[in-house]
Amino acid sequence: MNRTISRAGLAAVVAAAVIAGAWARSGSGTVTAQAVLTGLLLGGVYALVAMGLTLIFGVLDIVNFAHGAFMTLGMYATALLASSAGLNPYLTLLVSVPLLFGVGYVVQRHMVSRTMGGSLAAQLLLTLGIAMLLENSLLLAFSGDTRTVPVSFDTPLRVLGAVADLSRVLAFVGAMSLAGAVWLLLTRTRLGTAIRAVAANPEGASLVGLDVRRLHALTFAAGTACAGAAGTLVTPLVTVEPTAGELFNIIGFVVVVLGGLGSVPGAVAGGLIIGLTEQLGGLYLPGQSPLLVVFGVFVLVLLWRPQGLFGRPA
Amino acid sequence: MILRLTDVSKAFGGLRALDGVTFEVEPRTVHAVIGPNGAGKTTLFSVISGEQRPDSGRIEFDGQDVTARPTHLRARAGLVRTFQLTRPFAALSVLDNVAVAAGAHLRTRKEAVAAATEAIERVGLGAYLERPAGELPAAARKQLELARALALRPKVLLLDEVLAGLTASEREPLVTLLADLRAEGMTLVLVEHVMPAVMRLADRVLVLERGSVLAEGEPAAIARDPRVIAAYLGENSDDALA
Amino acid sequence: MTRRLIVLAVIGVALAPLPLLLPAAQEAVAVRALLFAMMAVAWNLMSGFGGLFSFGHAAYFGLGAYTTALLTIELGLSPWIGMLAGMAVAAAFGALTGYLAVRYRLKGAYFALATFAFAEMLRLAALNSELVGGAVGLTLPVTGEQGWWTLRFDVGDPAYFWVALLLMLGSVATVIVLLNSRAGLNLLAVREDETAAAAAGVAVVRHKIMAIGVSAALTAVAGGFYSVYYLFVSPDLAFGASVSIQAILPAVIGGVGTVWGPLIGAAVLAPLSDMAATLVRTPPEFLAFLQGRSGLDVIMYAVLLIVVVLAMPRGLYGRFARRPR
Numbered sequence: 053m054n055r056t057i058s059r060a061g062l063a064a065v066v067a068a069a070v071i072a073g074a075w076a077r078s079g080s081g082t083v084t085a086q087a088v089l090t091g092l093l094l095g096g097v098y099a100l101v102a103m104g105l106t107l108i109f110g111v112l113d114i115v116n117f118a119h120g121a122f123m124t125l126g127m128y129a130t131a132l133l134a135s136s137a138g139l140n141p142y143l144t145l146l147v148s149v150p151l152l153f154g155v156g157y158v159v160q161r162h163m164v165s166r167t168m169g170g171s172l173a174a175q176l177l178l179t180l181g182i183a184m185l186l187e188n189s190l191l192l193a194f195s196g197d198t199r200t201v202p203v204s205f206d207t208p209l210r211v212l213g214a215v216a217d218l219s220r221v222l223a224f225v226g227a228m229s230l231a232g233a234v235w236l237l238l239t240r241t242r243l244g245t246a247i248r249a250v251a252a253n254p255e256g257a258s259l260v261g262l263d264v265r266r267l268h269a270l271t272f273a274a275g276t277a278c279a280g281a282a283g284t285l286v287t288p289l290v291t292v293e294p295t296a297g298e299l300f301n302i303i304g305f306v307v308v309v310l311g312g313l314g315s316v317p318g319a320v321a322g323g324l325i326i327g328l329t330e331q332l333g334g335l336y337l338p339g340q341s342p343l344l345v346v347f348g349v350f351v352l353v354l355l356w357r358p359q360g361l362f363g364r365p366a
Numbered sequence: 367m368i369l370r371l372t373d374v375s376k377a378f379g380g381l382r383a384l385d386g387v388t389f390e391v392e393p394r395t396v397h398a399v400i401g402p403n404g405a406g407k408t409t410l411f412s413v414i415s416g417e418q419r420p421d422s423g424r425i426e427f428d429g430q431d432v433t434a435r436p437t438h439l440r441a442r443a444g445l446v447r448t449f450q451l452t453r454p455f456a457a458l459s460v461l462d463n464v465a466v467a468a469g470a471h472l473r474t475r476k477e478a479v480a481a482a483t484e485a486i487e488r489v490g491l492g493a494y495l496e497r498p499a500g501e502l503p504a505a506a507r508k509q510l511e512l513a514r515a516l517a518l519r520p521k522v523l524l525l526d527e528v529l530a531g532l533t534a535s536e537r538e539p540l541v542t543l544l545a546d547l548r549a550e551g552m553t554l555v556l557v558e559h560v561m562p563a564v565m566r567l568a569d570r571v572l573v574l575e576r577g578s579v580l581a582e583g584e585p586a587a588i589a590r591d592p593r594v595i596a597a598y599l600g601e602n603s604d605d606a607l608a
Numbered sequence: 609m610t611r612r613l614i615v616l617a618v619i620g621v622a623l624a625p626l627p628l629l630l631p632a633a634q635e636a637v638a639v640r641a642l643l644f645a646m647m648a649v650a651w652n653l654m655s656g657f658g659g660l661f662s663f664g665h666a667a668y669f670g671l672g673a674y675t676t677a678l679l680t681i682e683l684g685l686s687p688w689i690g691m692l693a694g695m696a697v698a699a700a701f702g703a704l705t706g707y708l709a710v711r712y713r714l715k716g717a718y719f720a721l722a723t724f725a726f727a728e729m730l731r732l733a734a735l736n737s738e739l740v741g742g743a744v745g746l747t748l749p750v751t752g753e754q755g756w757w758t759l760r761f762d763v764g765d766p767a768y769f770w771v772a773l774l775l776m777l778g779s780v781a782t783v784i785v786l787l788n789s790r791a792g793l794n795l796l797a798v799r800e801d802e803t804a805a806a807a808a809g810v811a812v813v814r815h816k817i818m819a820i821g822v823s824a825a826l827t828a829v830a831g832g833f834y835s836v837y838y839l840f841v842s843p844d845l846a847f848g849a850s851v852s853i854q855a856i857l858p859a860v861i862g863g864v865g866t867v868w869g870p871l872i873g874a875a876v877l878a879p880l881s882d883m884a885a886t887l888v889r890t891p892p893e894f895l896a897f898l899q900g901r902s903g904l905d906v907i908m909y910a911v912l913l914i915v916v917v918l919a920m921p922r923g924l925y926g927r928f929a930r931r932p933r
Contacts, residue, residue, distance in 0.1 A: 174921060176717070188906040351722060354712070
């Protein structure tokens with residue numbers, strides 16, 4: 053625990069230095085503040101996406117390439133309900149979360165479970181196949197037409213000299229609340245204890261009478277529900293199209309590796325760091341895609357500390 | 367001196383697997399390394415063969431300091447090990463398994479195959495040449511380990527419990543083979559639990575306990591050493607010096 | 609080895625008259641199948657025989673495509689020279705990034721993610737680099753001297769098929785010869801058990817990097833041919849994640865770690881996408897809703913991929929032919 057705190061402290065110092073550097077480079081406090089605010093708000097969503105990924109990795113040891121597609125499914129659920137039934141997009145969480153929970157449960161029970169203990173390649177390819185299937189089914193059903201879901205009561209808010217739309221703030225607050233809820237579920241409930249027991253030692257867990265197969269399915273379902281919730285929360289901010297989740301999947305991997313595969317606090321810290329990196333990176337390398345910096349950080353972390361900032365050395 | 371360790375230490379976290387181990391091996395001799403489970407025997411082999419880098423100390427082989435030399439170069443120079451838990455290249459045939467090792471010294475595949483075949487026949491696996499190594503029974507895997515090591519033309523052969531888990535009748539030809547190898551001038555270092563074999567083969571015995579050298583000497587002297595007897599009786603009777 | 613090379617020669621002879629027999633539209637499908645095969649054969653060398661799971665073969669493909677395109681457009685060089693240069697560039701990139709990944713002991717998922725990140729970085733770099741046309745990409749000249757040196761022919765000319773066939777045969781022959789060599793045997797040993805391979809005298813890192821380098825070079829050939837045939841490259845078409853997937857799919861579906869698996873996979877996949885395209889263009893009555901929609905081809909790939917992963921992990925070749933060695 054102490055180490056986690058000292059790591060967080062180190063990360064904060066680095067972040068402060070990077071922000072100062074960006075300030076110096078852009079020469080504008082407002083621009084920097086705007087980048088920091090946008091980065092943190094988006095980072096909250098990354099954190100929720102990554103939390104689902106890291107939960108699935110930590111418990112099932114699966115690198116889930118279908119996570120982004122599940123998120124896209126959540127976006128479509130929200131977009132369709134908001135446009136056809138005129139629902140408030142945030143209310144559709146009541147649909148997208150259970151829907152994706154169910155999808156995740158079924159997918160794990162009937163497909164992923166059959167590759168458990170198999171080769172890494174088999175699991176990677178299976179989730180890749182599921183992602184391709186979902187994305188292209190959406191493409192086939194709804195064509196490539198893009199949709200946007202405006203929030204009727206959206207309004208710009210001023211925070212420390214920077215401006216953020218209410219919808220971004222809501223996405224951040226919603227993502228952080230859900231991340232907190234998952235954290236409480238894991239640490240304060242019997243189900244959470246059981247899940248953590250399975251993650252630590254599946255054989256031991258089954259010896260003490262836990263239904264490991266069911267817990268695996270529940271965990272995958274919970275992780276997928278995180279993706280669905282994240283999908284709903286970002287729907288007002290993005291263009292909804294079949295491949296909209298891909299980018300989040302990729303960034304989710306980056307966050308998860310940065311935070312340490314399987315580490316929930318790491319996912320939150322990593323999400324915020326990557327959100328900041330993406331926005332501030334744009335200030336460092338004007339004209340380049342902000343993602344270039346994100347991947348640069350990713351490769352450095354992989355090479356330098358593959359267990360992540362918050363993970364334990366293997 | 368063909369192999370010399372000087373004050374070699376290796377720790378894993380808080381556990382000192384090897385603690386200031388010093389010993390020497392004369393050419394054309396058989397050294398046995400014994401000790402209770404967890405005494406550091408396997409770590410000792412890993413450090414000598416190069417899979418683990420020691421935290422401190424020096425390893426010399428054939429007159430050269432090899433402490434920092436990678437495993438494959440030590441193997442090619444003739445410092446060769448086998449694994450206690452056998453590690454066949456499961457998808458490859460027995461012949462290819464051994465040809466990999468034989469190829470370290472030979473240019474063409476044809477030569478490597480010939481040398482490999484010879485090594486395989488020598489350990490008595492001739493009937494299995496084309497079988498995938500993953501399908502071999504346990505005893506045959508041990509023989510395969512040995513064949514792969516022999517194909518590297520070792521000067522010093524480190525054998526990690528080649529006899530463990532074999533029946534008496536399976537052991538006999540291997541013990542004979544080891545005696546032959548020594549007669550041909552090879553230096554053997556064995557980690558072994560099968561005590562009659564150790565006593566029959568070894569010129570010197572090294573006793574490890576908790577990573578340190580407890581005793582070193584001729585087998586007869588070691589068998590009488592009260593510290594060794596105490597260490598063994600304290601552990602378990604399976605390992606008792608018969 | 610001789611037997612495999614003979615089989616390969618027979619395949620080549622059997623396929624050679626294909627463009628004379630097929631209608632032009634079908635020839636395009638056949639060329640795509642050969643392209644698929646080239647990529648999968650290369651991927652299979654690194655990931656199937658070498659055990660280094662790559663999710664970033666787009667990097668090598670794109671480097672081959674862009675190098676060939678640039679040398680053709682800017683210097684007017686023959687695509688053959690472009691492909692050779694592309695091989696060198698891709699092999700160097702593969703060896704460098706591979707060295708980093710291997711040196712820092714990236715394994716399994718981490719290795720795959722690193723290869724993916726390298727490919728994405730190239731894509732993003734290409735998107736924002738004016739030198740290579742940015743997001744617009746590069747268009748190769750359509751007009752000019754035709755022939756085998758410039759690899760410029762009329763649209764639908766059987767020569768395109770023959771060039772692709774030659775390149776594919778060359779790739780497979782390279783893999784066959786490599787596998788039969790000492791280096792190839794060592795590579796298989798490294799895949800099976802690194803520790804044991806090192807103990808058997810094999811230079812583990814060097815063999816991994818060799819596999820990555822050769823695989824990258826062969827993939828670059830496919831990329832080079834792509835730019836010659838389609839006369840257009842863009843960051844997404846060259847470096848996109850779907851390119852990496854196209855290298856993986858035929859190998860996995862045909863049979864990972866087998867010589868013939870990638871060819872079988874490519875032969876199955878390419879016509880499938882054509883079938884899907886036809887179905888969408890002129891759907892039968894009961895599938896009328898498909899009219900003009902896209903996504904069906906990838907759905908077919910995805911279903912095939914899922915079925916193969918779940919039901920026949922050794923792929924079609926491993927399932928229906930003799931067991932891989």
